[in-house]
Each structure stands twice: as structure tokens, then as C-alpha cells.
Amino acid sequence: MEHVTNSLTEQLYWGDKKQVGKDQGDGKLGQEDFFRLLTQQMSMQDPTKPMDNDQMIAQMTNFTMAEGISDLSNEFKQFAANMTSNQALQASSMVGQKVLIPSDVSYFNGTRPVDGIVSLPQSGDNVQVRIKNEAGEIVHTIDMGTLPQGQHNFSWDGTLADGSKAPNGDYVIEATGSMGTQTEALPALTYGFVESVSMGGQGGIVLNLESIGRVDLRDVIQITSGGA
Template sequence: MTTVSSTSNNSQQTLLNTAAQGANGADFNMFLKLLTTQMQNQDPLDPMDTSEYTQQLVQYSQVEQSMQQTGVLKDILGRLNAQDMAQASAFIGREARFDNNISGVGATNGAAWTIAPAKKASAITVSVTDAAGKVVHEKVLDPATTRFNWDGTLANGDRAAEGAYRLTVKATDSTGAAIDVGVNGVGVVKDVITDGSGVSLGIGGVRVPMDYLVAVSAA
């Protein structure tokens, strides 16, 4: 009798696992087959209470509803992404500004950033670093500068590789005290792309999430 009881328990566990893994292809007909098998293999001296079968049906129904809701949410997300893509396509050819200090060097364009010191600066120095953190360009700017454009030319005269570059700004006031500086990456939008979870704008050699967008203007 112990063996029969063990078979019943294993069958019940299989039933619940299959229901929980509905996303892998289990459907209602398979559930009913497993439920029938469970009833046929239960211990005749210790049969399962009817309420337990009812509970399993309720659990399966809840899993099935959850799967349907997930499908609906995915469909809604897909539609929203399509709408975001359609709206973002209007940015192509326009200049966008992003809330980060990264800009991109493309095949034909350099990188650009806006610079906004917290207060009037007496000296400003900028450093451009590549993806590996190596400084590839440095320059002392006019303290009144609010935008820095880098054409991608390195110190040796070569052109920088396409990709993302980060701008670091050091600014001081008339007393030599450091000043906080806000830096935004700037560039003309070349294309729009989505990975299914969000929309990104292509600028030079960089793809920037729409969430970082702070301003759009004519190129």
C-alpha cells in the first residue's frame, strides 16, 4: 500500500508542477489527463478528499488566468513600444540633448556636450575619455563656454574610433575653489531602435535611452 500512496503523491506533485509551468505548453486537456491519472492511482485506503481536487482546479484556473494576463500585458507593451517608435522617429535629423556626460563619435561627426557651471567660473578644463577610461583629449576652455565640440581628432592627428566618449569637466571660481558643473551629451539623431523593452536614439556611435532625453532642437 505504501507504494501506491507514493505513486499518488508523485502524481499530485507532477500535476501541480505541470500547472505551474503552463507557460511551457501545458494546456487544460493535459491538466485533465493528469488529474484523471492521479485519481486512478490514489491509495484506495486513503483516497484524496474531493475538496483537494477542487483546490487543484482552482489553482490551475489561477495559473491560466495569470498566463492570459501576461499575454495581454506583453501585447500592450508591444503596442506602446510601437507608439514610442513612431513618436521618436520625429527626432531623426534633429539635435537631442541627454542627461549624461556621454556623446558619440560617428564616421562623419564628432562629439558635443553642453557645460553648465553651478556659478560663474574663472577656469574650465575638459577631458575626453574613451570606453576604457583612457584620456584621449584635453583642453582649457574659455570660462564663458557653454558648449564643447570635439571633432574626434586625437593628439597625434589620427581620428578617434567610432563609439562613446565621456566628458569630465573641472571648473574653479576666482578663489580657486572647485565648482560643480552639469554636463549633457549632445548630438544629431541618426536613427531610432527598440529592444522590445524601450526605445533608444542613435547618435554618432552611441545609442541613448529615451529616458535620458532632456531637450530636442533643430540641428
């Protein structure tokens, strides 16, 4: 009888043996733990009301689905992290390149020319690009004449009217042209030089341009080989 009593006591206090899954440190139930609990549940069920097969299958299905969703979520996070790393690596190759951005401000460093694009919605006459310093003074004018519809490049090497070089600094680009009988302002885009690349919010790539500052990679219109 003593053996029977001890056996019954062991059954009643089965939890004291702490028979849990192998991964005790993470606090999560694995598939092995689930089947152990299910087996224990079946062994302790009321013989007059045994577990319905449909209930058992439903529990197994729910657990499998939950485990699959958890694994899928972890794999997706890892995939997103890998994608972000790859983007950062690819973007790092842009350091030293020049990029076309939707800005009418360009930086002259004393050696590299100020480059940009004038966009014409239709053909125009007397197209001019005026370059202004930080004080708002016109330091140079580029006459581009008559141009068809589309985008047209311009460049200024920093030479002033007296033949000297303009000081280093930011310069504003203004473009106008005659569309029929009226003179209209035209969109002017400029190039900036990439000094470094960094990660922005939500995994986005941010380019740090010389003097201009931070620009989101998604705002870049064109990438061109850099100069001196």
C-alpha cells in the same frame, strides 16, 4: 446475457472510445475534461468506500486554482507584450530629436552646433568649457564667467579661431571653475541626436544616437526638439 456481457465490456474498455475534450490538439485538460474524469472516477469507485465529499471538493478547488493561475500567467504575458509594443511606438517618435545623456563626447556634423550642460554643485567663478578634437587639441574655449549653483547651457557652432569651420567628428567637452580658492573639474553633459530606435534585452528601449551609438532610454536625462 450477451447484451449484459457487451455492456460490461464497454464499461471496462471505456477508454477505447477516446472521449477526451474538444481541444485534442493542445494536449491540455480543460474544465470539461476534468469533470468528465471526475464523473468517471465516481462511477468506478468502490461502493464500500465511496469518495469523501471533502476529497471531491479539494480536487475541484485545486483544479480551479491551477487553471486560474495558468490563465493569469497568459494574460500577464499578453499585457507585457502590449506594453513593450506601446513603448516602442512611443519611442519611435523620438527619431530626429536630441537627448541629453551622461557623456562628455558630442558629434559635430558640420551644421548642427555642439550643445551641452555644465553642472555646478555651488556657485563658481571663471567657469570655462574647453572643446577638444579627437587628437586631444583644444579647438575652442567658452568663457562662462561667474555662475550660480545649478545647470547651465553652452553651445558651440563649430567656428574655429581663424573663422573656419571645424571638421566633422567627435569632440570632447571639458569644464572647469573656481570653487573658492581652488579650480575644479565640473560635470559636463552633452546632447546626441536620435537616428533610430530599437528593442534591447528584456524588452528595453535602446536609442541609436548619431556617431555616439547605442544608449539605453533609461539613461536619457532630457529630451529636446531636434535641429537641422
